[in-house]
Amino acid sequence: MVTYSRLVLLWLLCCVGILPTGCVGDDPALVGGSAPLTIQTAPGRLVFDAKTSEIAVKVTNNTDADVFVSDFRIEGPDWESFMITDDVGSSALAKGVSVELHIRSQTADFVGGLRPSAVAAEHLSAPAPAPDSFREGSAKLVFGVAQVRRPDDVQAQTVPIRFEESPWWMRYALPAAAKILLLVMAFIMPLASFLTWLERKQSAMMQDRVGPNMANISLGPLKIRLWGLLHVATDGLKMLFKEDFIPKRAHRALYTLAPLFGLIPALVVFAIVPFGDAVCYDGLFDTLTQADVDQCAAGRGGTPMQIAHIDVGLLYYFAIASIATYGTVLAGWSSYNKWAVLGALRASAQMISYEVAIGLSLVGTLLVYGSLEPHTIVHAQMDTYWGIVLQPIALVLFFTAAIAETKRAPFDLPEADSEIIGYFLEYSGMRFGLFFLAEFIEVVFVSALITTLFLGGWTLPFGVLGASGFSSALACQVVFALGGLLFTVLGVAIWRAHKNGEFVGALVGLAGLAQLLVAGWSAVTGWGTELPHLAIVLIGMLTWGGKILMLCWLQLLIRWTLPRFRYDQVMSLGWKGLLPLSIANIVLTAVVVYFMMGSLPA
């Protein structure tokens, strides 16, 4: 199947005349080799297929005699990465006979020859391949041809190898932009705004109050209120139209920059969060195997559902999270207000203390799963158990430290409304709004990280949902029946409990009934073990989103339940509680992992 991306690429290249028009078909013209002993290969210019990481070549003896072909090898800066899988060795090739040859990349993550192996780079002084998408002649297939009558008279024949893959913007920029839009713009930002409402409404519900409920849209006599959900919009409008106040003696530049230092790191860390396995462009409606999806996750014919698939993974998070400290410190210092400076001081001390605990509490997890890369960690959890089972102590420690890192109650010393108002004391309007939003984005990120490291990311429990479908029809029925029951009960409850709640209640209830129908359908037909790829991706993303929502709710619950620590208690909990416990967890985990080396993926 010709991929969509490849079609676009070829079309573009043909348009600008880089490729000769016959680029898709055979090219009988051969490079090198003298006339009588030229063996025809099809296609004439070999193409490295980035998706299968393979070069398929058909060698045909079109001369008028039997020949020996021997010593197939790849030459070029990337030759170390390849091996010839079909051992044709040195064989006689009768007149008019063809042989198929497959040249495969040895390394699984070899993408289009962009990473020459170290050995090759060392031994060959060839210039490093230019990082563009189309390189011709950087590698070539070389083999010797000799006439049977004169086996010593070997003539070398070379065929250039073209590395074909999408251009960088097709491979990286476009999917990344799409994923940023999907994750950050369509999920994180709305969810953070939603949390500003949920925080007020949920606290009201926990304290037997009504909470925000007055904002509405009037459609004639009909007033749409949605339980005050529109306060999200009215709050945003209020922030935008409030006076943008800068204290007279404030450091104007830093005062302006500080909210960005708070917001941007909070958004940027989402780059490493995987919100699904991988999406394959081609087989959206086909049933794919895990091997197919792995290929897509490596960037061949698909893209991982993760903005940046980088090996440093969690280290990147630690690095960016410590930058977020600057936002609070600069805000407090540049405001020229002693209370703000106090808040900034508390914030920096607290965040730096708890960063240590955060880092160390995750080391045990890293020991178990043997990787820093979140996507890989989720896969490791799929293969074994979720982190909540393998590392429960790390979960508690990390959750505590992460809540402290978000500077929310019970760790809201930097803000401390009742004492010092906090580091953003002087801020007003949308500048304050950015701090406010950054706080909720951090809440979402903590949820995302806990989901990734301890709750199996996008996966359903017990591995019931694989890459090609549910593990059994029974698993499908159980999942949909449970989900359907939950949604139906919830929908009925919403319908009954709330004035004007009929519409939302009906929607939720219908979603539940639909799931029950699916479960019934599965029970009758045994359906569910082979699902289209698109459905798997969607179920994965919904699962991930559900876990995030649940954890956000839990964090708000904690924030409105526990009273604030005293400052010295915060410090002693961090340094004398969490830190020794995380080190103990590391030691314990290391010992256990050492003795179970064979049975865990570490």
Added chain:
Amino acid sequence: MTIGVKKVSLVRTTRDQIYLPAIFEGLLTTARHFFKNTLTPGMGDVDTIRYGEPEVDVKDYYPDRFRGVHRLMHREDESVRCVACMCCSTVCPANCITIEAEDRGDEREKAPKSFVIDELKCVVCGFCVEACPCDAIRMDTKEHMFPTEQRGDAVLGKVDLMSRGAASVAVQGGISADYRADAPKGDPRFDHDPH
């Protein structure tokens, strides 16, 4: 009655020191409230009276003795009951009542020519109602002081005050109410004849 002393141990147990059980209990309590209030009809334990909602009438929730905006009561012929005795304006601690008296024309009583209450000055103490000898001024409208754009709009005159009024069932002092004639015979309180 004896005073009991409840002794609370201040010794921290292991359970206290690992925090988590107590935290978990607290979370359960708040979560129980959350689910009860969101998922049961009538919003569970939420007792808030939804003032300001269009279908909620504030007056249903106020006690009978709630003191609201003043009103002046009517006689049977719809004229004002007030006899301009100045009791209310005298007792008013905020000096917000201004009465100008005139002859009522029945040779027995006065009547207010103007009766002005500055509701912005009013401290809603209700002394005027207590002081009134003939049930003319009342504060039982169960009506909050309404917001106004001009301060002058908060100064209520006789017409405004009477528009909230109604006929009183009390016997009006004055015309035809001859308490000396109606008084029980032999009651020493009514023996004294001023003339």
